[in-house]
Amino acid sequence: MALSLTVNGEHRSLDIEGDTPLLWVLRDELGLKGTKFGCGVGLCGACTVHLNGQPVRSCSTLLESAAGGEVTTIEGLAEGGQLHALQEAWIAEGVPQCGYCQSGQIMSAAHLLATNPAPARDDIVAAMTGNLCRCGTYSRIIAAVESVAGSSSMENSLAYDAAAARELS
Numbered sequence: 792m793a794l795s796l797t798v799n800g801e802h803r804s805l806d807i808e809g810d811t812p813l814l815w816v817l818r819d820e821l822g823l824k825g826t827k828f829g830c831g832v833g834l835c836g837a838c839t840v841h842l843n844g845q846p847v848r849s850c851s852t853l854l855e856s857a858a859g860g861e862v863t864t865i866e867g868l869a870e871g872g873q874l875h876a877l878q879e880a881w882i883a884e885g886v887p888q889c890g891y892c893q894s895g896q897i898m899s900a901a902h903l904l905a906t907n908p909a910p911a912r913d914d915i916v917a918a919m920t921g922n923l924c925r926c927g928t929y930s931r932i933i934a935a936v937e938s939v940a941g942s943s944s945m946e947n948s949l950a951y952d953a954a955a956a957r958e959l960s
């Protein structure tokens with residue numbers, strides 16, 4: 792069955808069964824390997840992407856439910872060769888250890904800051920609760936998000952998010 796969706800700004804038409812998990816589509820069909828498989832049942836957050844501006848677990852989101860939608864993966868956060876402010880902060884804070892969970896972490900953080908540009912620490916902890924890290928990088932994740940909250944570089948990234956939202960409306 793032919794289904795289409797937009798991934799990181801590119802229109803994609805896919806002849807794949809509609810009950811295929813979005814994660815398999817991204818990784819195996821489109822070659823976007825930045826989104827990771829962890830638990831496979833929606834519990835760890837490693838596979839988090841944005842669907843129509845909302846964070847979703849792509850392991851448990853079927854292609855047919857994403858059809859016609861706008862998907863952003865970790866590969867789509869950088870814009871015009873410029874890393875997203877959160878990606879810069881992740882580097883500055885040296886957040887990753889093994890790195891496996893980190894694309895999902897960043898996607899959840901990006902949604903938080905797109906909806907709440909100046910979150911309190913409790914807001915950050917609450918927003919990131921569903922993203923697990925076996926390496927225990929939680930304190931550096933919070934520090935990285937706090938370093939971006941309210942900064943001018945985040946305003947640039949928010950301008951990008953707002954432009955994407957306008958395209959959807």
Ligand code: FES
Nearest residue numbers: 829830831836850
């Ligand atoms: S792999 Fe999707 S939530 Fe764990």
Ligand code: FES
Nearest residue numbers: 889890924925926
């Ligand atoms: S950095 Fe290793 S699981 Fe999070």
